[in-house]
Amino acid sequence: MSLNPLVRAGGPGIDDADVLVRRVHVLDPRAGVDAPHDVLVRAGVIAEIGEPGGLTAPDGVEEVDGEGLHLFPGFVDPHVHLRTPGQEYKEDLETGTRSAAAGGYVAVVAMPNTSPVVDSSSLLGSLRDLASRLARIPVGFTAAITLGLEGTHLTEMNELRQAGAVGFTDDGRPVTDAGVLRKAIQYQRLCGGVIALHEEDPSLSAGGAMREGSVSARLGIAGVPWLSESTMVARDAAIAGYEGGRLHFQHLSCVASVDALRAAKAQGFKVSGEASPHHLCLTHEAVRDLDTSMKMNPPLGFEGDRQALIEGVRDGTIETIATDHAPHARDEKEMPFEQAPMGTTGLESAFAAVYSELVRPGVLPLATVVDRLIGGAALMDLPTPRVAVGERANLCLVDLEREWTVGADGYESKSGNCCFDGRTFHGRVLMTVADGAVAYRERSFAVHAA
Amino acid sequence: MKHLLSIEDLDRAGIERLCDRAASFAEVADRPIKKVPALRGRTVLNLFYESSTRTRSSFELAAKRLSADVVNFAASGSSVEKGESLRDTVQTLAAHRPHAIVVRTPWAGASKLITQWTDAAIVNAGDGQHEHPTQALLDIYTLRSRLGSLDGLNVWVVGDVRHSRVARSLVLGLQTMGAQVTVAGPPTLVPAEIAVLGCDVRYTLDDLPQADVVYALRMQNERMKQAYVPSIREYAAEYQISSRRLGARQLLMHPGPVNRGVELAGDVVDGPQSLILDQVRAGVLVRMAVLYEVLASGGGPSSPPDGPPDGPERRRRRPSGGRDPFNNPELHPA
Numbered sequence: 001m002s003l004n005p006l007v008r009a010g011g012p013g014i015d016d017a018d019v020l021v022r023r024v025h026v027l028d029p030r031a032g033v034d035a036p037h038d039v040l041v042r043a044g045v046i047a048e049i050g051e052p053g054g055l056t057a058p059d060g061v062e063e064v065d066g067e068g069l070h071l072f073p074g075f076v077d078p079h080v081h082l083r084t085p086g087q088e089y090k091e092d093l094e095t096g097t098r099s100a101a102a103g104g105y106v107a108v109v110a111m112p113n114t115s116p117v118v119d120s121s122s123l124l125g126s127l128r129d130l131a132s133r134l135a136r137i138p139v140g141f142t143a144a145i146t147l148g149l150e151g152t153h154l155t156e157m158n159e160l161r162q163a164g165a166v167g168f169t170d171d172g173r174p175v176t177d178a179g180v181l182r183k184a185i186q187y188q189r190l191c192g193g194v195i196a197l198h199e200e201d202p203s204l205s206a207g208g209a210m211r212e213g214s215v216s217a218r219l220g221i222a223g224v225p226w227l228s229e230s231t232m233v234a235r236d237a238a239i240a241g242y243e244g245g246r247l248h249f250q251h252l253s254c255v256a257s258v259d260a261l262r263a264a265k266a267q268g269f270k271v272s273g274e275a276s277p278h279h280l281c282l283t284h285e286a287v288r289d290l291d292t293s294m295k296m297n298p299p300l301g302f303e304g305d306r307q308a309l310i311e312g313v314r315d316g317t318i319e320t321i322a323t324d325h326a327p328h329a330r331d332e333k334e335m336p337f338e339q340a341p342m343g344t345t346g347l348e349s350a351f352a353a354v355y356s357e358l359v360r361p362g363v364l365p366l367a368t369v370v371d372r373l374i375g376g377a378a379l380m381d382l383p384t385p386r387v388a389v390g391e392r393a394n395l396c397l398v399d400l401e402r403e404w405t406v407g408a409d410g411y412e413s414k415s416g417n418c419c420f421d422g423r424t425f426h427g428r429v430l431m432t433v434a435d436g437a438v439a440y441r442e443r444s445f446a447v448h449a450a
Numbered sequence: 451m452k453h454l455l456s457i458e459d460l461d462r463a464g465i466e467r468l469c470d471r472a473a474s475f476a477e478v479a480d481r482p483i484k485k486v487p488a489l490r491g492r493t494v495l496n497l498f499y500e501s502s503t504r505t506r507s508s509f510e511l512a513a514k515r516l517s518a519d520v521v522n523f524a525a526s527g528s529s530v531e532k533g534e535s536l537r538d539t540v541q542t543l544a545a546h547r548p549h550a551i552v553v554r555t556p557w558a559g560a561s562k563l564i565t566q567w568t569d570a571a572i573v574n575a576g577d578g579q580h581e582h583p584t585q586a587l588l589d590i591y592t593l594r595s596r597l598g599s600l601d602g603l604n605v606w607v608v609g610d611v612r613h614s615r616v617a618r619s620l621v622l623g624l625q626t627m628g629a630q631v632t633v634a635g636p637p638t639l640v641p642a643e644i645a646v647l648g649c650d651v652r653y654t655l656d657d658l659p660q661a662d663v664v665y666a667l668r669m670q671n672e673r674m675k676q677a678y679v680p681s682i683r684e685y686a687a688e689y690q691i692s693s694r695r696l697g698a699r700q701l702l703m704h705p706g707p708v709n710r711g712v713e714l715a716g717d718v719v720d721g722p723q724s725l726i727l728d729q730v731r732a733g734v735l736v737r738m739a740v741l742y743e744v745l746a747s748g749g750g751p752s753s754p755p756d757g758p759p760d761g762p763e764r765r766r767r768r769p770s771g772g773r774d775p776f777n778n779p780e781l782h783p784a
Contacts, residue, residue: 291557338578
């Protein structure tokens with residue numbers, strides 16, 4: 001019998017909430033709700049959804065004025081790096097989940113490329129135990145596909161699943177050997193669990209620190225050609241189709257990858273894809289000043305790639321927006337560009353970035369963005385948060401008109417290597433209720449007890 | 451000019467000003483005592499993360515001829531090998547209050563990064579495969595000295611453009627001065643996107659006779675190991691500049707050190723069209739001009755209290771177009 005893949009949060013102050021949000025605009029695209037309502041949460045469960053101003057707070061229930069605010073189902077990120085075990089100086093289970101809650105997330109899925117790698121059930125078990133004591137929101141853990149992420153021997157995938165692994169990934173590295181990946185996909189018939197892939201052909205990408213193109217040519221920095229990703233997406237989609245397995249493609253970054261994913265879906269293959277806020281909002285032009293916050297893997301692409309990713313999000317080829325939240329310590333990023341590690345944080349700025357850059361200018365509908373921010377749950381076999389009576393409360397309360405500057409008040413994350421640092425965005429998360437408990441309140445957000 | 455990080459920091463007038471100033475220093479090299487007191491009391495730190503004999507000694511000579519104190523810091527054998535970060539190294543060295551730091555690193559943008567950590571003037575002596583602005587300046591100076599003007603000049607830069615910081619600065623600098631530039635080399639070593647610099651891109655030397663100046667880049671053995679070209683033999687057959695390829699009216703340049711028999715045949719290195727030794731001589735003069743400009747324009751921490759009476763600090767307070775800053779009036783550019 002398998003364990004629940006989501007570890008329930010158990011940090012201090014994680015108690016079932018009793019709260020009434022009045023006159024708030026509820027938007028839950030999957031539940032078909034897009035109208036003002038009163039929403040009452042009792043003992044962590046959505047007890048009642050009524051006409052705006054129609055509900056009154058029972059005794060002991062905190063009342064929140066939601067006039068002018070939006071209430072969404074809480075977001076789920078299928079791709080974050082919590083750096084535990086081994087690199088707790090970058091992030092730990094508490095700060096990482098605190099950062100997620102501040103971004104409106106109610107569940108995150110952690111990657112296994114830690115030190116040591118999560119490739120054994122004993123390590124996975126101790127991590128889950130730690131999370132049950134430290135995490136602010138529910139966390140799922142993935143395990144490695146191959147031992148030590150070395151791409152040669154499969155992990156004990158079945159035992160890992162029984163020990164609670166959400167799925168499998170060698171994220172940070174590709175599974176370059178097609179034969180190894182094929183065996184993992186075959187083995188998936190026994191153990192289940194999605195296999196998520198970081199796609200990169202190292203024979204094409206080796207040594208690259210940014211996207212190969214006009215900016216890399218000017219800077220004299222070795223580039224990663226986009227086909228390093230797309231050829232692997234096409235190859236692995238074919239393997240998934242051949243074996244009937246289920247694959248998820250992480251952090252897609254170029255036109256040809258989106259095309260390959262769309263083509264694989266058209267053939268009925270069980271494949272899915274994600275795009276990050278940074279690939280949706282930025283291009284390789286952002287690297288021109290060699291700000292190491294702009295260094296990530298895969299690197300920022302061309303404007304055409306950004307447009308293709310937006311189109312993929314719009315038409316559903318890309319089911320989810322995932323941050324690939326990748327914290328690094330300040331001194332690690334305070335390096336010449338080519339030496340700095342790859343990665344940007346993203347949990348706290350994801351919604352605001354996508355909302356400000358894509359929704360406000362009319363590029364994407366708000367409902368689509370919200371849908372993609374919760375879309376990661378189903379891909380990881382986790383319950384999708386819904387604003388519906390009888391559901392555990394997984395909600396985020398957002399002020400779309402509120403302007404704020406990323407990083408101006410610091411971060412909940414231990415690290416500040418955010419590619420949007422210093423940018424002023426619209427859309428501020430005021431409160432997050434995760435699995436029935438208030439996991440985050442914006443500092444200046446006044447709460448009025450009834 | 452506070453720093454010199456990129457050739458793009460300079461417009462045409464700025465390059466001409468530096469070349470004029472370098473020309474004014476040419477006379478110093480012919481003196482029995484090759485020294486002027488222009489930067490007396492100033493400290494120039496050479497911070498080199500890569501081995502470099504020519505560039506480092508050229509900067510050192512330039513600083514000494516201007517009477518600056520020079521400290522050489524080579525990354526090998528230092529705390530860098532013990533794992534000290536660039537920032538910590540720079541801040542440690544900056545605590546000695548150098549007025550200028552000349553930086554060579556294997557990393558693009560490192561010299562710019564360093565400007566955040568010290569108030570010394572920073573001169574980029576090569577950052578990865580990004581830029582080498584003083585090399586471009588000395589090449590322009592050399593051509594200007596020989597030809598007067600670069601307007602309409604047709605320059606071919608031949609060889610490993612992909613890995614060349616010299617090429618990036620040179621292509622931009624030459625164009626600023628009115629020259630037309632073509633880069634040529636094997637497709638593996640000439641990225642198509644290099645055309646963003648504004649140059650033409652060729653993969654053969656068929657049209658090389660169009661060139662007024664042929665600038666050969668150094669071909670590193672390492673590129674063979676990385677399979678950018680199949681063999682030195684094949685590279686030389688297609689791209690080596692030899693007396694057969696070099697026309698009688700064409701000039702030849704090379705940033706050094708030369709691989710004889712690879713990018714250049716021995717006969718052209720020593721031939722009358724070669725400007726290679728002029729480039730070396732120009733290196734010191736141009737670097738004198740650059741150090742003078744970054745320090746005389748107020749770069750670096752303020753002058754020590756016992757600084758030279760005729761030092762740059764005092765000069766800065768004079769109205770522009772004022773009197774000659776040097777003790778020796780004939781140093782001033784005509």
